[in-house]
Amino acid sequence: MKRLHVTIPLDAPDNLVSLLTDDCQNYEIVKLKGALTNVIYKLSIRDSSGTSTSYLVRIFGAKLESLVDRVEEFNNITRVPPVVGYVNVLYVFDNGRVEYFLEGFKSVSAKQMVQQNVYRVLAQKFKALHCLVSITDKEIAHHRDGMCWYKLGQWIEIIENINGGEWIDSRDHQNVTEILLCRDWATFKKTVLNYKNWLLEEDAESFQQMKFCHNDAQQGNILLDSKTKDDDIPNLNLIDYEYSGVNAIQFDLANFLTECMHDYEIDESYKCHGEQYPSKEKVLDFLYHYSTHLHHGDSKGEASIVKLYNSVLKWRAASQLFWSVWAILQSGQLEAASAKIEAHVPDKGSNRVTSSDDPNEEVFDYMGFCNEKLSYFWGDMIKFNLASKEDCIVSKVRYLDTEFI
Template identity: 50%
Template structure:
């Protein structure tokens, strides 16, 4: 596999076409794919002699290097069971990569996310991912004493309260703390997070032994379904994008998928950030989802305890606030409102250790005269930037709501009139 030594602007994936075709093509079309939040994603269709070859172009959009470890992502891709995952890297470049496009598949719609028929298959995929991935051991698991997610949360909190985040915290007399974090003050926010983490992990002994390989980001854009699926077929579903995967508690992974049912990232840009409580799956839906997961786990030779379905349901509800917190903090860093963080590894190529040959941009032509490209869909130009801080605020409104109902936080700890609630009844 070769690597291209060029940086692709976020709005110009077309400059990759000559490098993919050796300048032998008739035309190409670029279609921006909605729903991607960390990266900018395009479908690149290249036409030659009446045929068409489709590619997926992923341009890394994050301003924060701490959000995604690309070396870890490459390791993750290699251990995912083929029956549930799909990522085939064709051409890395400095700030992204070209992947095979999975023809005949599409991202799940929000209505499909909450459809029980789809959810049961997604649950099966989770079980296969968790119990058939290459076992985690040694350094890969020891560095995550409390799981990938809690390590990331601690890291992101440290960044927000570091010198680069101080301006954001004290902006307009701490209006971000009140209006985005919905907290009385920053120290209260940190105290409640620690209290919640201790309460959550108190049920686990030898925590590292409970960690399995998890996806951690099964939002609708990262779950693909075969378009030809009929109503009486079992949907053929694949997970993609393993940027946030790693050793974690399965309870987070399952809970995160259900929490993502509250979002629809394919709607108009000014609505895509919203977290809508009425869309959270019903108890019946969650129990059917858990049952499908445990049945698949049993078929893989890991027999569940008869009480496990109730225990797993309870853990999903308990971990829901962690899923909201994780992505809320992610959104603050992703927003670009903090001072830019210099990448200590900016001169390294994450593909170096994978026998990648690097091509300089001078080794090939980067443009071709006389080519007509149908760039991104016309309405994409009118899209507003994703409202990351609005997304953060919505997520945290439910985070506080769950913790108040569990007795971990009090109404005095937060801006109570902005808090939203979901059912927290346990069994």
């Protein structure tokens, strides 16, 4: 991996051509869809011999550089087993990187996410990632309760402290009631803490068995060989390790299941569709193929799968909470205070959803996304008796199955 000390404008990836090769007869640049984190391009360069080489160019967004530690991300990429995901980083520049382009692969569709042949192979990818990547005592100590709770703590503190809590207090506290669907900020924080403490008590084992996790397995990060037919065993590639790190495996698995409720390729892509959440039978099948793959001393009997099912159910709300708080930081509503954020957590950067100057390109509704996620978060909190209907805007709350086996 070579370091290029250059900043590439979001709309000018062709500036990289002369840096990548001295022998360029012609080149082609195509902006790609499907990435929810960066602006990405396919850059194809043809040399004098007629040989064409294709690269994937990722240019990181400039918003709120407090969400992703790029040094940690690059380190994590090098640890990913090829059986899980092939990411070959060739060059790193100041605001992005260049990888070899994976020809013939494309992001899975929402329909494919819940296809049996796809989710079974993905379950095995998760197990390989969790089992084959070693984690250090230093990592465990740094993320004692897992990456998700570590980052949530940082992000909630940012929202609370930026400009003296301006976002919380603005519009006569309507941000809290309309976006967070909560009676007041104190109740929101109390509910989050109660939920975490409940997990620590009711699911203590999950905190004691942390693994290296992807943490963001959504449509754009699951690539499928386009030659795969509906009934084939698919060739999948799990990419994009911006939010990877030490975490509870239950968060990783639950996050995939909640992502099945989204379709980022349609209008109103911010919406959650509860009816698309996998059925109990599909979840158990998914967890069976996870548990029985690479059997490393963990029990693979029916009792252990039921136990994992119940544990994943408990962690589901953590995924909804994580991405809802993330969305507030990404929304742009805190941009006026971004200098403080950068000073708080230096040398970091991310922008989950591509922004564009193209007036015809849809702008992602971060606050709508936050609101949708939290409607199901509150549903789980009420069902688990961790919040009352008086704590939230109950008319907006939606429910998923929370029945344990």
